Amino acid sequence: MVTIKEFPKEEYLLKGHAACAGCGPSIALRLLFKALGNKVIMVVPACCTTVIQGPYPYTSFAVPLQNMLFEATGATCSGIAAALKIRGLEDITVVGWAGDGGTVDIGLQALSGAAERETNFIYICYDNEAYGNTGLQRSGATPYGAWTTTTPTGKKERKKDMPLIMAAHKIPYVATACPSYPVDFVNKLRKAKEIKGTKYIHVLAPCPTGWRYDTSKTVEIGRLAVHTGIWALYEIEYGRFRLNPPSDRLIDKSKRKPVREYLAMQDRFRHLTEADIEKIQQWVDMDWEYYRKLASSECSDLTLHGKI
Amino acid sequence: MxxxxxxxxxxxxxxxxxxxxxxxxxxxxxxxxxxxxxxxxxxxxxxxxxxxxxxxxxxxxxxxxxxxxxxxxxxxxxxxxxxxxxxxxxxxxxxxxxxxxxxxxxxxxxxxxxxxxxxxxxxxxxxxxxxxxxxxxxxxxxxxxxxxxxxxxxxxxxxxxxxxxxxxxxxxxxxxxxxxxxxxxxxxxxxxxxxxxxxxxxxxxxxxxxxxxxxxxxxxxxxxxxxxxxxxxxxxxxxxxxxxxxGLQYGGLIDKYKCENADLIICTMGTMGSEAKIAVDNLRKEGLKVGAARIRVYRPFPVEEIRNIAEEASIIATIDRHISFGMEGFLASEIKASLYHMEDKPLLAGFIAGLGGRDVTFKTIEEIAKKSLKWMKAGRVEKETVWVDLRE
CATH class of the missing domain: 3.40.50.970 (Thiamin diphosphate (ThDP)-binding fold, Pyr/PP domains)
Structure with missing residues (x-):
């Protein structure tokens, strides 16, 4: 475990990158390098990071980066990992870094295949809950009710639960994170680096451009997502589910803030009715009942898969 | 070993x-x-x-x-x-x-x-x-x-x-x-x-x-x-x-067979090229001046070599195991394009054959050759694209 004071001083996300002001994913990117260092090969499909890195002949990344087709991150990482293995360079960490559309929608097949093949890599989905790079269209990760350019009256369906889909692959490590909790995220990445096999981390990455809030509020929005329980910080290590601070103190509903507070800060939810808000609150409460069961000693002992 | x-x-x-x-x-x-x-x-x-x-x-x-x-x-x-x-x-x-x-x-x-x-x-x-x-x-x-x-x-x-x-x-x-x-x-x-x-x-x-x-x-x-x-x-x-x-080589871009002094060159790709060689031998026995060119490399396309082959020929017959719908076979199109800047260019007859695995044997190719030679003598190609062995 590292504390924030022990984070390395080195920066591998360099000055001059092209992220929007207040960009949540760019904070996560900076933390990624703090956690993993620069002995990393990254694969980035079409996503906001295509732009963030800067155009040819420039780059804001101090690690080798393969830009790749939208749906192909998982498979490309399999290829790189295989090549590194046969070259005896397995001390290099292969990282797939993709947005929510590139993960839960178009990239799901390649990611599922890579996980099933036990590809030795870390896959990070930075989730801003829409196709941000193309101008904020709805994705499978967009939450119920959210305005996007293709859901002008709000999305009518719920968000796909990607971390649990990945847990169903019985990979050794699945975690959720949020850049508002840098120590949690960095420690999860460090843990993932030490585990062989497929590691999946799903990062809720607030996006002022898409979520319609003031650029100074990114960290606050992320904290509210966690404190209202609409986003839970947890990890599933060899099948054992564990809530992480501060989510581990939120099983009791009275400890959670009303989800209304999180929704009210973002204009993408401004059109929601009272009935909508009540429905979202009920879903959050149901999710937490499920987390409570997963975190209970009974369920933890009955892990989905052991380290055999 | x-x-x-x-x-x-x-x-x-x-x-x-x-x-x-x-x-x-x-x-x-x-x-x-x-x-x-x-x-x-x-x-x-x-x-x-x-x-x-x-x-x-x-x-x-x-x-x-x-x-x-x-x-x-x-x-x-x-x-x-x-x-x-x-x-x-x-x-x-x-x-x-x-x-x-x-x-x-x-x-x-x-x-x-x-x-x-x-x-x-x-x-x-x-x-x-x-x-x-x-x-x-x-x-x-x-x-x-x-x-x-x-x-x-x-x-x-x-x-x-x-x-x-x-x-x-x-x-x-x-x-x-x-x-x-x-x-x-x-x-x-x-x-x-x-x-x-x-x-x-x-x-x-x-x-x-x-x-x-x-x-x-x-x-x-x-x-x-x-x-x-x-x-x-x-x-x-x-x-x-x-x-x-x-001790084995394939002619580089084009596998050429008896193309010297040929009136007719049959252009093919893949295994049709082997059948074309048999057809050429049979037709030569009949005294017909026929050669075969198997395009071994399609990209890059051997434009210059096609022109060299075309220098002496009076007609080229292309056999495409493919059709570009709304146009013709690619081989026909690309060879025509290759010949465009030649002063004295041969006629070109395009044949579509063997789609979806239909057999293209030396006999099929001999028929294609004879039809092409007839058109050569007439001085014009009757039909720009012929579908070979098509059910009526």
């Missing part, structure tokens, strides 16, 4: 990947390609081949994994057919745009709908403009030799492009023929270890294939065109060197 084995072209493609010391194979099964990747799986699991075999969940992922592995510094191989190749289409562009020397066997199969598992060139020719070098083989030995040659050509610094080595499904893929597997030391001497123009390297980090503005994009495209032109020069040279080393 070289050895002669009797095996199918698909297995032979596997032997070639092994002989080329491929280090990463990523593949997804599709008829009639399957036995290529089954053979390689056997080689890898028995330890005969020191390679990682990635059993991907689609052809798109197969090409993506090859791109990743080639970018991370190793020689890669894959194989596919028809719909698998079509699914790869996007990644084919990415491979050539990334200038990665990936080699792939394409076991030609007709595109659906309706489903067909039998051969024609509609799969690989649909990928004409993806920036891949395209070879077409006429027998199993050529499949082996072309795969070895392809790595040498693709990994040349003047080229750095991917290549597909095409062989017709069933006609070659599942047909047993004797093939000489050359001595491994001699192959190693011909084909040095993997070389590429760039590599993902933690000691020399850079972003590869990131966003390029209109200020730069055209130059990158022009460089691919230059690389294709370089490949056109290099392929015949490499083929000759291969001939000196191994």
């Amino acid at each position: 070289a050895q002669i084995i009797i095996d199918t072209a698909n297995h032979i493609a596997g032997y070639a990947a092994k002989a080329a010391r491929v280090r990463v194979v990523a593949a997804y099964p599709i008829t009639p390609q399957t036995t290529v990747v089954e053979k390689i799986a056997e080689f890898v699991e028995s330890g005969e081949m020191d390679a990682e075999y990635i059993r991907v969940e689609s052809e798109h992922s197969a090409m993506a994994a090859c791109i990743g592995a080639a970018a991370a510094g190793v020689r890669t191989f894959t194989a596919t057919s028809a719909h698998g190749l079509a699914l790869m289409h996007e990644a084919l562009h990415w491979a050539s745009g990334s200038r990665l020397p990936i080699v792939m066997a394409v076991v030609n199969r007709a595109m659906g709908a309706p489903w067909s598992i039998w051969p024609d060139f509609s799969d690989s020719l649909s990928q004409r403009d993806t920036g891949w070098i395209q070879f077409y083989c006429a027998d199993n030995q050529e499949v082996f030799d072309t795969i070895i040659q392809a790595y040498r050509i693709c990994e040349d610094e003047r080229v750095f492009l991917p290549a597909m080595v095409c062989l017709e499904g069933f006609i070659l893929s599942h047909t047993y023929m004797p093939v000489k597997i050359h001595d491994q030391e001699e192959i190693d001497a011909f084909l040095p270890p993997y070389r590429s123009g760039w590599i993902l390297d933690v000691n020399n980090p850079f972003s590869h294939a990131n966003l390029v503005s209109p200020e730069w994009y055209m130059e990158f495209r022009y460089m691919i065109q230059e690389a294709m032109e370089n490949a056109k020069q290099l392929i015949p040279e490499i083929d000759k060197e291969y001939g000196r080393r191994f």
